[in-house]
Amino acid sequence: MPGESGLNSRLKLMKSYIKDELRKTYEAGLRRTFIDIEGAQGPRVTVNGRSLLHFSSNDYLTLASDPRLIEAANAATVEFGAGSGASRLVSGNMTPHMALEERLKAFKGTEAVLLFNSGYQANTGVIPVLAGRGDDIFSDRLNHASIIDGIAISRARLSRYPHRDTGALERLLKASTARRKLIITDGVFSMDGTVAPLGDIAELAEKYGAFIYIDDAHGTGVLGAKGRGVVEEAGVDASRTLQMGTLGKALGSFGAFVAGSAGLIELIKNRARSFIFSTSLPPGACGASTAAIDIVESEPERRAAVRENAAYLRKSLLESGFETGESTTQIIPVIIGDAKRVMVMSKKLFKRGFLVQGIRPPTVAKGTERLRITTMSAHTREDINQLANALTEVFNEVTGE
Numbered sequence: 001m002p003g004e005s006g007l008n009s010r011l012k013l014m015k016s017y018i019k020d021e022l023r024k025t026y027e028a029g030l031r032r033t034f035i036d037i038e039g040a041q042g043p044r045v046t047v048n049g050r051s052l053l054h055f056s057s058n059d060y061l062t063l064a065s066d067p068r069l070i071e072a073a074n075a076a077t078v079e080f081g082a083g084s085g086a087s088r089l090v091s092g093n094m095t096p097h098m099a100l101e102e103r104l105k106a107f108k109g110t111e112a113v114l115l116f117n118s119g120y121q122a123n124t125g126v127i128p129v130l131a132g133r134g135d136d137i138f139s140d141r142l143n144h145a146s147i148i149d150g151i152a153i154s155r156a157r158l159s160r161y162p163h164r165d166t167g168a169l170e171r172l173l174k175a176s177t178a179r180r181k182l183i184i185t186d187g188v189f190s191m192d193g194t195v196a197p198l199g200d201i202a203e204l205a206e207k208y209g210a211f212i213y214i215d216d217a218h219g220t221g222v223l224g225a226k227g228r229g230v231v232e233e234a235g236v237d238a239s240r241t242l243q244m245g246t247l248g249k250a251l252g253s254f255g256a257f258v259a260g261s262a263g264l265i266e267l268i269k270n271r272a273r274s275f276i277f278s279t280s281l282p283p284g285a286c287g288a289s290t291a292a293i294d295i296v297e298s299e300p301e302r303r304a305a306v307r308e309n310a311a312y313l314r315k316s317l318l319e320s321g322f323e324t325g326e327s328t329t330q331i332i333p334v335i336i337g338d339a340k341r342v343m344v345m346s347k348k349l350f351k352r353g354f355l356v357q358g359i360r361p362p363t364v365a366k367g368t369e370r371l372r373i374t375t376m377s378a379h380t381r382e383d384i385n386q387l388a389n390a391l392t393e394v395f396n397e398v399t400g401e
């Protein structure tokens with residue numbers, strides 16, 4: 001047992017560590033703070049009593065505040081209660097979980113589906129099931145943080161390839177002597193709005209005997225003729241893949257799922273630690289998600305509007321001389337390349353009535369700091385015109401033009 005003075009000096013060390021780390025974070029322009037959204041999510045939100053045009057949400061199909069989702073969440077909560085009380089494998093497997101998995105199975109057209117509590121938990125739980133010590137994982141450099149964490153947990157050997165560079169991916173696959181090879185890619189890249197070259201990746205997987213794990217957090221509900229996501233849009237055979245989709249973004253609710261073969265899903269159910277050791281989704285979230293899938297199928301005009309709005313915004317940004325990378329989706333980066341300047345622009349947009357978040361390291365690489373703009377189905381052309389004008393004004397202000 002340390003003496004009292006030992007304890008005190010350790011506490012002091014901890015305090016000075018916290019102070020130093022915060023100071024470093026602030027000085028680098030990387031302080032993160034909350035914005036308080038006072039009402040429901042939607043194309044307009046209320047902050048400090050002011051109505052702002054919202055261009056920072058992943059609620060692409062404007063479903064988070066849809067009366068049908070709210071009604072379904074209420075009905076499930078009234079019938080099944082507010083919480084599930086345990087993990088699925090203990091006593092937390094309830095009718096709304098089973099119903100949602102059945103609905104997702106029909107939607108995705110795969111043999112089996114398993115729910116996770118979030119996309120983050122899906123990635124950190126599933127990747128260590130797909131690969132382990134002695135296996136090789138090939139991961140796009142711009143893959144989501146939760147994929148990077150899942151790979152670290154897996155202890156497999158990691159080879160990162162430049163963003164969407166299938167030539168580099170092939171060289172790495174060719175050089176690999178591992179028994180199991182796993183390619184991991186975002187479907188739609190979350191900070192760039194680019195789409196994975198799935199057709200080419202599938203050919204390489206076939207040629208080199210690799211398996212593909214696709215994180216379709218941003219494609220689910222938006223991409224593909226039926227809204228099933230990037231695999232549907234690319235028209236590739238899903239049998240060599242495991243797809244992950246989230247329920248908290250375009251589907252307006254909360255949670256995630258993986259869709260694949262019955263055998264693989266059974267293995268994940270038995271092995272994925274974030275599935276086994278975590279209390280299952282509340283019934284209300286499952287009810288809302290089930291209602292959301294019905295809407296995705298019956299109202300294709302929503303995903304069409306998201307993408308038309310994005311194309312319209314991208315065009316007007318390019319005409320104004322902004323750098324929007326290679327986005328082809330509803331996620332549009334406006335690359336500024338400086339953390340402090342990006343946050344000043346975000347603040348100035350806020351003052352003008354727009355909610356547009358600045359994105360800094362470690363979310364994106366240093367030098368690629370950006371405003372990340374997303375379109376929703378309920379945005380109007382007028383909303384988008386206003387945003388484009390405000391962006392130009394704000395950019396001219398910060399660059400002194």
Ligand SMILES: *Cc1c(COP(=O)(O)O)cnc(C)c1O
Pocket residue numbers: 117118119120121123144146186190215217218246247248255256
């Ligand atoms: C948001 C996101 C996740 C995490 O999903 P949550 O359900 O929000 O935890 C995973 N992968 C990608 C690419 C994402 O954008």
